[in-house]
Amino acid sequence: MAGRVHPFPPDTLSGARRELYDAVAGGPRARGPQHFALTRADGSLRGPFNAFLLSPDLGGALQDVGAAIRYRGALSDRAREIAILLVAAHWDSDFEREAHEAVGAAAGLTEAELGALRLGDLAAFTGDESLVAAVTMQLLGGDLDDRAWNEASVALGAEVVFELTVLVGYYATLALQLRVFRVDS
Numbered sequence: 299m300a301g302r303v304h305p306f307p308p309d310t311l312s313g314a315r316r317e318l319y320d321a322v323a324g325g326p327r328a329r330g331p332q333h334f335a336l337t338r339a340d341g342s343l344r345g346p347f348n349a350f351l352l353s354p355d356l357g358g359a360l361q362d363v364g365a366a367i368r369y370r371g372a373l374s375d376r377a378r379e380i381a382i383l384l385v386a387a388h389w390d391s392d393f394e395r396e397a398h399e400a401v402g403a404a405a406g407l408t409e410a411e412l413g414a415l416r417l418g419d420l421a422a423f424t425g426d427e428s429l430v431a432a433v434t435m436q437l438l439g440g441d442l443d444d445r446a447w448n449e450a451s452v453a454l455g456a457e458v459v460f461e462l463t464v465l466v467g468y469y470a471t472l473a474l475q476l477r478v479f480r481v482d483s
Contacts, residue, residue: 360468373430383412386398430454
């Protein structure tokens with residue numbers, strides 16, 4: 299495997315590493331339809347999840363945040379995937395793009411919409427999805443101006459704006475880790 303972190307096959311794990319592996323491999327990401335492979339042939343975790351095992355306490359916290367964003371947030375599936383894919387495009391994150399284009403397609407994003415997101419083109423979206431995309435783009439720049447805050451907090455609610463800040467920060471963290479640890483898609 300190319301990369302800076304060796305894979306952690308499950309049969310080599312114990313203690314906190316094994317608990318975290320089980321939480322990822324047996325958690326909500328592993329239930330239901332699989333839109334992307336979570337594990338390799340040897341059972342080790344793909345993408346950022348393998349690196350989570352380097353520090354089970356921090357990796358576990360990240361795993362919990364990611365699960366909350368994906369499965370307990372207020373954003374619609376399409377809106378969430380639009381935001382995630384804009385982060386992936388901004389960071390040029392191959393794994394996040396591969397994984398979340400599959401999830402996004404399952405949520406109803408068309409090939410044309412996925413292509414637009416790869417380019418950061420927001421014209422394909424309307425209504426709340428357009429607003430989510432515009433807010434995400436501003437957050438990727440490090441802030442949200444007063445006009446966008448006022449529009450988003452009224453139309454989406456402050457809670458959803460908070461969720462978007464967490465989502466952008468979380469997926470930016472994953473993109474950075476994927477890059478630093480040279481994780482292949």
